[in-house]
Structures are given as structure tokens and as C-alpha cells.
Amino acid sequence: MRFYRSENNALVYCEKKANPDYWDDLWIDDAIQSKMFFKNRYLLRLVKKYLIKGSRILEGGCGCGSNVYHLEKSGYRAYGIDYAPKTVSIVKKNIPALSLLLGDVRKLPLKRDSFQGYVSVGVIEHFYNGYKEIAEEMKRVLDNGGYLFLSFPQMSAFRKLKARMKKYPELGKKFDPEADCFYQYALDRKKVQVYFEQKGFKKLSHKFDDGIKGLKDEVRFLRPVLQKIYDSRSISAKIIKRLLNLLLNRFFGHSVILVLQKTMV
Secondary structure (H helix, E strand, O other): OEEEEHHHOEEEEEOOOOOHHHHHHHHHHOOHHHHOOOOOHHHHHHHHHHOOOOOEEEEEOOOOOHHHHHHHHOOOEEEEEEOOHHHHHHHHHHOOOOOEEEOEOOEOOOOOOOEEEEEEEOOHHHOOOOOHHHHHHHHHHEEEEEEEEEEEEEOOHHHHHHHHOOOOOEOOOOOOOOOOOEEEEEEOHHHHHHHHHHOOEEEEEEEEEOHHHHHHOOOHHHHHHHHHHHHOOOHHHHHHHHHHHHHHHHHHOOEEEEEEEEOOO
16 A cells, blocks of 8 residues: 655555564565575666775665675675664575674664765665664765765656646555554655755766556556566566666656765765
8 A cells, every 4th residue: 555645755655564574574585595696787887887896885774685795796895784683694694704784774883984885775765754864874984975876766757747646645644654564665866865965965876767667556557467577587578678667767767776975074
């Protein structure tokens, strides 16, 4: 179930509450061992564009550690932190050399100015009261001039149009995120960008992604066909997905990735 929250121009997703137990159950049920080695090629290309090998990079909310693993393999000094205890334990048992910590991205047990890069993929949207504490910690642990690679579900142009047309039910004033199973937001990309700029970051680039998901989630009659394409692992489906995303990302993109640089102490 989704609701529109006008005060921050965001969609509120009500599912299972995204707490440590939820993430442990999700990763373990989703064959965590196979996910440890999944390669996010676009993220790796972005990091390589902005950071030289040997740079210290932290992934906050690293889940099964796949990005940390591939960043390490690419020549970076990569570290990860997550608050799902079983997940962290399983990953450390399977890949003991990986530098993972159990901890909360809102209160990092790490020194100030200790990283040249920070990766955050699908994290800031899961906190009902906002990402202020996470942003403060990102800024604190990044060197001046360090880079933040920040990805989250977003209010696409199509979702904004639906909100203006009142196609989503309004979030009730008595909504209780604890009782009503808040899962995540789809956030307003421009509002997130402005917030980080006010905190001393400069936006370098942004890219919309996953237009197929953004379309199938919003247009019900297209969902059965798009879901089959989305789930397929065949070579032909991968080619179709790439072409469709090129066409759909700008207007329907489910998520966005921002590259920001810390410019103020």
C-alpha cells in the first residue's frame, strides 16, 4: 500500500517495517551466499571515475557486502557497515577478509574525515523521520573533497504527475510508522539534492534508473507483461530491459543515483 505525503512530496510505502530483523530475514531467504558476489557495474564505473585506486571507501548499509567485495577487488580500501546482525555474521564467516562492521549509519563508530568515498545504495529512504542523522554522519566521516554516491527510490516525473492528479491516497495525520509498517519513501530528488547542498555538498551528476520498474509499479494494466521482462534472466530479455530503460528512465525512473562532493568542513 502506498500513500502520498505532501509535506515532503514523497510516497510512503507501507509493507513490513524495515528493521534489522526484516533485513536479516530478507537477505537469508534471498540466498545471501549468491548475492555476496553480485556486481553493480554502474556503481563501480562511477567510483572509478571519481576516485583513484587505494582510496578509502565506506558503504553505509552494505547488506550482503557485494559492493564492498567488488570495490576491494577493484583496488580500493573498502569497508562496510550494516545493522542486520545475522547478515553481517554470515558474510564475515563466508568472506573473512572483508572489512565489515555491525553498526548503525546514524551513529557510525568511525573517525572524522577518514574516507575519500561513501556509498549509500537504497538506505536513506527507510527512515520515517528522515535522513538528517545519516547525512550528518556521511559528512563527518568524509574527507573534505570526498565523494558521496547516493541512490534511493524517487518521485519520478510520472509519480509527481499522479500526485498532482490526486491518484494516491493522502497519508493520514494519525499515521503511526511503528504500528502501520512503514517500509520506505520514494523521495523528491530535488529536495534531497538541496538538503545535501545546504549541508556542504556539491552535486556533480545524477542519473535516473529502473524505468521498467517505475512504469510497471504505476500502470497496472502493463504490469503482467513488464513483470515477465523484469524477472527474466535470458540474454534477449536483458537486451530488451536495457533498451526499455533507456527510453523510460527519464520520465518513469524508479530510482536515482546522485554523485555529490563534500566542499565544506
